[in-house]
Amino acid sequence: MSEPRNHPVPSRSDEAIDEFESIFKISERTLYHYADVSIRKVAVITDGDQVMATELSNDMKRFLPHLAEQAEWQYVTGDQYQNVNDLLRIMAESNPDLIVTSRCLDESSLVPQHTLGVYVDVMTQTLSTPILLLPGTAPQPHPLGNRACEGVMVVTDNLAGDDQLVNHAVACTAAKGTVWLCHVEDDVLFRRYLEAIGRIPEINTEQAQELIAEQLVAIPTQYAQSCIDGLKKAGVDRTIEQIVEFGHQVNRYRQLVARYPVDLLVTNTKDKDQLAMHGIAYALSVELTEVAQLLL
Amino acid sequence: MFVATVAEVGNEVPSWVTGFYLVILVAMVLCLAFEDKIHAKKSLIVGTFAGFCLVTETIIGYFTDRAHPMLPFGNIILPNGHEIGLPIYVPAIDWSVITIILGASLFVEVTSRSGIFTWLAIKLTKQSGGDPWRLLLFYGALTVIFSAVLNNVTAMIIVGSLTTVSLSKLKRKDLLLGFLLTEGLLTNIGGLLTLISSVPNIIVGQAAGIGFVPFFIKAVPFVIVATLVTLLQARLTFGVKSLTTEEEKKIAADLVAGFDESESVPSKYFFWCSVCLLLSFIVCLAGQSALPWDLDELGMGFVALFFAGLALWFYKHDVDTFYKAVDWDLLGFFASLFVVIYVMEQAEVLAIIGKGLQEMLALPPQAAQASLLISAAAASSVTDNIPLAAVLAKILATNPIVVGPDGSNPDSPFWWCVIYGANLGGNITPIGSASTVVAMTIIHKNKLPLTFVGFVKVAAAFAVVQIFLAIGYVWLTSYLF
Incomplete structure (x- = not known):
């Protein structure tokens, strides 16, 4: 006699094991480990001449004053490269710790919009070196200002465990400055999963929504707390604030950038499963052009 | 030979009736051994046999000797002379065993919600510093303690789950199979520690009249030695080594430092209340026979139910959740099993088995003890050790070599042969005990390759060492005491 059920019922021990x-x-916590980010060599890439490169580097030295003291500065001007391969070869030879450049490099004749430009696009994916994008684009640059970088916002959809992201943000923030650790969960995606859960009679939809949302928030919150504790322990003189919430990622980050005095956004670009830039990073880097961005 | 033996024993019960029920008993044991193939729960299998036995024995009794039916129907006379009417299958059940299991499982179910066991498990994980050998030592000790205090299935579930999570965090999943197997084997050693740690202990202990404290005192040395030997054997078999470089040690320590034991404790108040309740429960069980004002007469089962009742007050609005969590299949299985054994006793089947066992017990003492222990281990490796313990306990309780002229000898080494054999036999095959079945479930859940034969190949070496240790220990204790 067959039993009237569609799905195998888990045994008591299966349920208990789970x-x-x-x-x-x-009970597992992803702990933050502070490490000093060592930037000894900075490459400033422009599509202009030496004068422009020097101006840019001066701006950068004001923006990141501790780099001015420690790092060796290298200038790559428009006459040194003709195409992407040339630029990649120069970078491979000089092997900098940080690249400073602009969106839409060498694309002034195209009046580019909503793109990083081919040079930056390729560099973000083929080089492991962090790239600092200056505000605006190469044809239409925004002034960096005369002050040091005091407000840095870490933007990600997966904060927990990303020590590198936090350490770079801390390294770019001036003493007594503020680092906002932001984690925005995509609410559209969450709703889609809930719709699927709602069609499964074995799962209580309301309970699932509450519990999953609770855990999605708890994981980055605990990590952010670990960052606060870790930096305090390491004696790093920065104010750390956490923002963990649900929402439409690009819209929420746009609102957050407008709300807080943010000088620099720090985000991950690498997606280990694909050559293209990580979705949220690309969207932010072409939409929030008024703020400098550090792409890791 | 079988018919001749039946003829000798069966004075009042016809020999064909005894033979018939012996076949039924063998069929039931085979059905339990092939439980997974039948796709039916133990309680249903044994319940069906119990019903069948009751009906057929009543009918056979009616037609063979109506004046003296095999089943003694009639009122029960209480010690104070009162008579009460109870269905024949009610007094057939050993309610002291049932109440101990019901009370203890309810108590454990409630107190485990306090996070007391998970807290301890995580605390030890952090103490290990992530070193694989220390982790194996700690988890081994934890498995033995949890098996003794809780039961071997819950112990395997808790320690096995933590092992999966912690080795995954340490990126040492290559050691997972060895850890889980070792823990599975240690549950059956931990199950030997106290009188209520496993069902065979309860059944044999009740039949022999062994108290909680004497049981514990006698079991402790063996459990410690067997645990250490098993852990050392596991270290050699599975290549579990300590970390050597400072860098490895730092990375591992950082990883396990990420566990937060307080996360598993929902309420500090409930946590500490549970600690107090658990300690009181153990103390009361240990001192049950010394309770004043005749309270000792209420028995261990009452102690277990009493503490379960106390613990349930913490969840007074949700007690039904815990009633649902009780393993009713297990309790139904025990109750039905006692009925089957009762019927077998009336049909003289136990007398027949006892007769066969008599030849073994009549051997020189050391040989008799070794033979009984090995036979019990071999039998429990392929079938459930509970019917085995129940049948052997019933038979040994009437055997003069075991109980002596007084009819009661809790110090007889033969009780311990059954206890050790029934528990350790479960380590030979993956179906030998419920906890090794759970270990296999976790192993397969983690997609680790281990077949039935693969398990036997690895585990049999451990089981053989443990069984020889047990034989030596029984010889030693029978010589000393």
Whole structure:
């Protein structure tokens, strides 16, 4: 006689194993480990001449004063490269720790919009070196201002465990400055999963929504707290604030940048599964052009 | 030979009736051994046999000797002379065993919600510093303690789940199979520590009249030695080594430092209350026989139910959740099993088995003890050790070599042969005990390659060492005491 059911019912021990695994996983914390980011060599790339490059580097030295003291500065001007391969070869030879450049490099005749330009696009994916994008574009640059970088916002959809992101943000922030650790969960994606859960009779939809949302917020919040504790322990003199919430990622970040005095956005660009730039990073780097961005 | 033996024993019960029920008993044991193939729960399998046995024995009794039916129907006379009417299958059940299991499982279910066991498990994980060998030592000790205090299935679930999570965090999943197997084997050693740590202990202990404290005192040395030997054997078999470089140690320590034990504790008040309740429970069980004002007469089962009741007050609005969590299949299985054994006793089946066992017990003491322990281990490796323990306990309780002229000898080494054999036999095959079945479930959940034969190849070496240790220990204790 067959039993009237569609799905195999998990046994008591299966359920208990899963329950205890969950209890132990909740107890797991991803701890932050502070490390001093060493930037000894900075390459400033422009599509202009030496004068322009020097001006840019002076702006940068005001913006990141501690780099001015420590780092060796290299200038790559428009006459040194004709195409992307040339630029990649120069970077491979000089092997800088940080590249400073602009969006839409060498594309002034195209009146570019909503793009990083081919040079930056390729460099973000083929080089492991962090790239600092100056505000505006190469044809229409925005002034960097005369002050040091005091407000840095880390923007990500997966904050937990990303020590590199936090350490770079801290390294770029002036003493007594503020670092906002922002994690925005995509609410559109969350709603899609909930719709699927709503079609599964074995799962209580309301409970699932509450519990999943709670965990999605708890993981980055705990990590952010670990960052605060870790930086305090390391004696780093920065104010750390956390913003963890649900929302439409690009819109929320646009609102957050407008709300806080942000001088620099720090974001990850590498997606290990694809050559193209990480989705949220690309969207932010072409939409929030008025703020400098550090792409890791 | 079988018919001749039946003829000798069966004075009042016809020999064909005894033979018939012996076949039924063998069929039931085979059905339990092939439980997974039948796709039916133990309680249903044994319940069906219990019903069948009751009906057929009643009918056979009616037609063979109506004046003296095999099942003694009639009122029960209480010690104070009162008579009460109870269905025959009610007094057939050993309610002291059932109440101990019901009370203890309810108590554990509630107190484990306090996070007390997970807290301890995480604390030890952090103490290990992520060193694989220290982790194996700590998890081994934890498995033994949890098996003793909780039960071997819950112990395996808790420690096995933590092992999966912590080795995954340490990126040492290559050690997972060895850890899980070792923990599975240690649950059956931990199950030997106290009188209520495993069902065979409860059944044999009740039949023999062994108290909680004497049981514990006698079991402790063996459990410690067997645990250490098993862990050392695991280290050699599975290549579990300590970390050597300072860098490795720092990375591992940082990783396990990420566990936060307080996360598993929902309420500090409930946590500490549970700690107090657990300690009181153990103390009361240990001192049960010394309770004043005749309270000892209420038995261990009452102690277990009493503490379960106390613990349930913490969840007074949700007690039904815990009632649902009780393993009713297990309790139904025990109750039905006692009924089957009762029927077998009336049909003289136990007398037949006892007769066969008599030859073994009549051997020189050391040989008799070794033979009984090995036989019990071999039998429990392929079938459920609970019917085995129940049948052997019933038979040994009437055997003069075991109980002596007084009819009661809790110090007889033969009780311990059954206890050790029934528990350790579960380590030979993956179906030998419920906790090794759970270990296999976790192993397969983690997609680790281990077949039935693969398990036997690895585990049998451990089981053989443990069984020889047990034989030596029984010999030693029978010589000393």
